[in-house]
Amino acid sequence: MADIFEHIKIAPHFGNTHPDGYTVYAGPLSDSWAKWHGSRQYSGIVIICDENTASCCLPIFLTKTGIDAFSLIVTKSGEQNKNLQSCQQIWTEMLNICADRKSLCINLGGGVVGDMGGFCAATFKRGFDFVQVPTTLLAQVDASVGGKLGIDFETLKNGVGVFQNPEAVFIDTVFLRTLPERELRSAYAEMFKHALIGSEQEWATMCHWVPAVDAQLLSRITASLRIKKVYFDKDPFERNVRKSLNLGHTIGHAVESHFLEMGQPILHGEAIAAGLVCELYLSVIDCGLPSEILEKSIQALKGVFSPLPISEGMFINLLNLMQQDKKNENGQINFTLLEKPGKPKINRTVDSALIISSLKFYIKNYAN
Amino acid sequence: MADIFEHIKIAPHFGNTHPDGYTVYAGPLSDSWAKWHGSRQYSGIVIICDENTASCCLPIFLTKTGIDAFSLIVTKSGEQNKNLQSCQQIWTEMLNICADRKSLCINLGGGVVGDMGGFCAATFKRGFDFVQVPTTLLAQVDASVGGKLGIDFETLKNGVGVFQNPEAVFIDTVFLRTLPERELRSAYAEMFKHALIGSEQEWATMCHWVPAVDAQLLSRITASLRIKKVYFDKDPFERNVRKSLNLGHTIGHAVESHFLEMGQPILHGEAIAAGLVCELYLSVIDCGLPSEILEKSIQALKGVFSPLPISEGMFINLLNLMQQDKKNENGQINFTLLEKPGKPKINRTVDSALIISSLKFYIKNYAN
Numbered sequence: 001m002a003d004i005f006e007h008i009k010i011a012p013h014f015g016n017t018h019p020d021g022y023t024v025y026a027g028p029l030s031d032s033w034a035k036w037h038g039s040r041q042y043s044g045i046v047i048i049c050d051e052n053t054a055s056c057c058l059p060i061f062l063t064k065t066g067i068d069a070f071s072l073i074v075t076k077s078g079e080q081n082k083n084l085q086s087c088q089q090i091w092t093e094m095l096n097i098c099a100d101r102k103s104l105c106i107n108l109g110g111g112v113v114g115d116m117g118g119f120c121a122a123t124f125k126r127g128f129d130f131v132q133v134p135t136t137l138l139a140q141v142d143a144s145v146g147g148k149l150g151i152d153f154e155t156l157k158n159g160v161g162v163f164q165n166p167e168a169v170f171i172d173t174v175f176l177r178t179l180p181e182r183e184l185r186s187a188y189a190e191m192f193k194h195a196l197i198g199s200e201q202e203w204a205t206m207c208h209w210v211p212a213v214d215a216q217l218l219s220r221i222t223a224s225l226r227i228k229k230v231y232f233d234k235d236p237f238e239r240n241v242r243k244s245l246n247l248g249h250t251i252g253h254a255v256e257s258h259f260l261e262m263g264q265p266i267l268h269g270e271a272i273a274a275g276l277v278c279e280l281y282l283s284v285i286d287c288g289l290p291s292e293i294l295e296k297s298i299q300a301l302k303g304v305f306s307p308l309p310i311s312e313g314m315f316i317n318l319l320n321l322m323q324q325d326k327k328n329e330n331g332q333i334n335f336t337l338l339e340k341p342g343k344p345k346i347n348r349t350v351d352s353a354l355i356i357s358s359l360k361f362y363i364k365n366y367a368n
Numbered sequence: 369m370a371d372i373f374e375h376i377k378i379a380p381h382f383g384n385t386h387p388d389g390y391t392v393y394a395g396p397l398s399d400s401w402a403k404w405h406g407s408r409q410y411s412g413i414v415i416i417c418d419e420n421t422a423s424c425c426l427p428i429f430l431t432k433t434g435i436d437a438f439s440l441i442v443t444k445s446g447e448q449n450k451n452l453q454s455c456q457q458i459w460t461e462m463l464n465i466c467a468d469r470k471s472l473c474i475n476l477g478g479g480v481v482g483d484m485g486g487f488c489a490a491t492f493k494r495g496f497d498f499v500q501v502p503t504t505l506l507a508q509v510d511a512s513v514g515g516k517l518g519i520d521f522e523t524l525k526n527g528v529g530v531f532q533n534p535e536a537v538f539i540d541t542v543f544l545r546t547l548p549e550r551e552l553r554s555a556y557a558e559m560f561k562h563a564l565i566g567s568e569q570e571w572a573t574m575c576h577w578v579p580a581v582d583a584q585l586l587s588r589i590t591a592s593l594r595i596k597k598v599y600f601d602k603d604p605f606e607r608n609v610r611k612s613l614n615l616g617h618t619i620g621h622a623v624e625s626h627f628l629e630m631g632q633p634i635l636h637g638e639a640i641a642a643g644l645v646c647e648l649y650l651s652v653i654d655c656g657l658p659s660e661i662l663e664k665s666i667q668a669l670k671g672v673f674s675p676l677p678i679s680e681g682m683f684i685n686l687l688n689l690m691q692q693d694k695k696n697e698n699g700q701i702n703f704t705l706l707e708k709p710g711k712p713k714i715n716r717t718v719d720s721a722l723i724i725s726s727l728k729f730y731i732k733n734y735a736n
Binding site: 091098100123148329 | 452459463464468470481490516521523526527528529530531642647692695697698699
């Protein structure tokens, strides 16, 4: 059997969570669900899906868990619907089905469902239990650990939200078989970022792995999660070392927001891949990252991600978006850069001219 | 000098709070502000007021604290504006003034400003520091301890929110001089409830005290807070004993929501006074509360609160509203009742006929 069954234990960190923390179960859902749910008593179950996971993933989920009594809330799919309006719909439906503080909310979907469904559960009646069942590779390697919940607000990505851990996370690669290949590839950028801040060895491994639903996949996922967990455990509220996980994200988020504003949404991973290229370029200049790391990383990312149509006309807006990044402090754009694989440097500021150089570097060296 | 200066230390409880917990400063604001703020560094200050406190309290606050650089957000006053629309306005203004995670939010106002401003600060960019400066007696004795933040959602009072402690609370009776007398009286119901679950002695003291801005007031406030703190410290997330604080609130909230729905909003304290009368009646029947306690409590409450125009035609809607109470579990209406002063009993359920009897009792014995 290709699947391994692995538990990653996460400390409680946030107040409202189970005092023992929670477990990320990686492996066959039928085993892990029975193991976890056996000892739990809930007054009712609410499942939140989006339009896609309601048809592609829900039948699999129900078969594997044996759940037969539940209320279903279906939201519109896509990052453009990760907003207050969708929360209003979810809260209204929670109200209508009389969800209470002893209910369980199951978020079955990608990052949008996890972030938004988790936020709604964490705030409805000031919070009731929820578990995450990420159905995209990106959500499995990124959103399943870290406790970040929320929605986009106006121009601000993840502008409104809370930190709160789920009661459990269930990772089963069975759901990934339902995904378009583009979604699978999208996760590669976050996994690559984890490898960059993880170690030289992880980085080298990732340079030679191409995302696919294969025998290696589950161990690649758990390797990625274990790196994230190290930073998260040290600093759950992102006051210092957890910021290491923001490598690629200052420029990446701006790129993502820009294309969303233009009505041409791109996948998170596609934006972060561009952000990584730019910020590794900045790392070479600002932190002495060996340029060989930059070059090999570009080769690896190019093998997975097509170039984005970034052009000089977008620079002003991209800078404006970075200026609004919630990671900023005292009005300064805040970067995480890299000295070498496994050694990130947080709280770096670089001037606008250099940021523009990095975007130009992307256009010249990646997009051509 | 009539004022005492007293510190009540609150344990951290919730994850995102200062590791040392926080202090409720009761006494002259000029002293306590200097003491607290001296050691803190913030990138900027946001003050949230409603229309009333912006004119009545803000000038006093600025004079006493010496704050001269800040951004002001003014919300519409009243419980009917404690909603998602107002949050949207607050978040938008926070975005426009570039509030960041190192900013400080000061909520200067009554319970609505505290609950909603606190919720917005606790969720904007996943949370930044806030302090509460309650300017009504009700907010001083109730909202200033307990970490409950949020807004009303559709028919659900406090339907969306989080648990989060502020960085500090500043209680100065100077603000109470700006209040209409009705507002001052409104707080008496919560103080009376604290006394009921506090001890026989506290209850007896409250039976003979009439709310007024007098020499006794600050010590009455801190006595009330200390009772609340005992229950809060034992059970911050309201899983068990903290529910004692809900005495009077199951029926009281339904009454409050009903009059709000009718477009005739009443003060929180007025609703809770009615709720207390009904629930003390239930306590006599269900928990053997001596009827003398009920009678003396009615006399005390009558001295402060005029009867509400509750009529039989409202009973069905009141029961429906109780059915939606977020304190319910497994679809049962949940009450906190009282065996004797200082001895509340949580998780009591009583049948609908008895709830109706209690409302009839109110009409017969209080409203006539």
